[in-house]
């Protein structure tokens with residue numbers, strides 16, 4: 001069996017090249033984790049997600065506990081078997097999704113009670129139940145149960161929220177079932193306050209966990225405040241363990257956060273935007289609904305080798321979108337995931353060669369290139 005461990009292979013400024021070894025395989029970092037909320041990366045076969053270069057997917061405790069149920073997935077062999085993905089899976093712990101999706105939520109020291117946004121059934125989620133669900137799913141990386149502090153928050157609100165999350169982190173660790181090659185990550189909170197981020201990091205350090213995430217960001221604060229917070233909060237987490245920035249983000253967020261020491265990312269943007277006709281390319285973003293594409297025989301992105309870019313034209317993609325054809329959403333999702341993986345691969349190579357600054361400059365020049 002493989003023990004869970006992080007290898008730091010190279011650094012370029014604060015940017016890190018690394019490798020995470022897990023029971024379900026290796027993850028080259030910096031890495032982007034496609035979101036597979038309901039046990040599927042929407043519109044994609046898992047083998048095609050793997051073909052884009054993805055080495056790990058994100059799943060959600062909240063969605064899977066509501067439907068089809070964690071015990072059912074366990075009876076059917078676990079989430080990897082259920083969705084036919086044999087590489088690592090990281091599952092979020094549910095607190096964030098309860099606050100952003102569920103109805104009639106009630107938070108107490110014990111946990112959260114809420115009504116399903118699907119059928120109104122009542123549920124109870126505690127650190128202990130979240131750990132049990134993620135164990136039943138067979139998650140490679142389990143996230144501690146926390147409260148994502150809303151933005152904006154006063155320092156007092158952020159302190160109270162963070163301190164409850166740190167008590168819940170201890171309960172998560174006590175309930176987590178240790179398995180070789182599997183890991184529990186702690187989640188740093190504290191909003192935008194340096195002293196609270198430090199207090200959170202010190203509390204997490206006492207638990208000696210194999211990895212950590214920066215929580216409480218990508219909650220509407222905007223890129224500059226996110227970067228300003230990362231400038232001080234990432235270094236508070238142990239350098240010999242992975243650092244995961246939850247819910248981020250658009251391509252320029254990824255470049256800026258890698259340069260501030262982040263190793264793992266997840267975001268709905270590439271898949272959700274793909275279903276909404278938006279394509280990320282090396283020369284900026286395109287909306288394929290726009291009529292200017294109707295006669296354009298060029299590939300979507302001439303630097304991409306995904307099926308959408310090598311087998312079809314912008315005109316065809318525009319036609320599929322206008323006609324509401326499923327293939328339009330599939331091809332744009334496929335392309336966006338391939339673009340995100342190309343971006344991460346490009347950054348890994350740049351860090352290995354000590355040219356991350358130049359990579360970032362070229363990235364921004366390409367995005368502002370215009371006339372795409």
Ligand SMILES: CC1(C)O[C@H]2[C@@H](O1)[C@@]1(COC(C)(C)O1)O[C@@H]2CNc1nc2cc3nc(N)[nH]c(=O)c3cc2[nH]1
Nearest residue numbers: 092093096100146148215216217218219246247268269
């Ligand atoms: C509500 C929904 C679907 O989740 C996405 C997406 O909208 C949207 C809306 O704007 C973008 C940025 C594009 O992403 O924000 C969400 C992504 N930001 C984010 N995800 C998080 C998940 C988290 N999980 C835990 N356990 N704890 C956290 O502190 C936490 C913080 C997070 N911040």
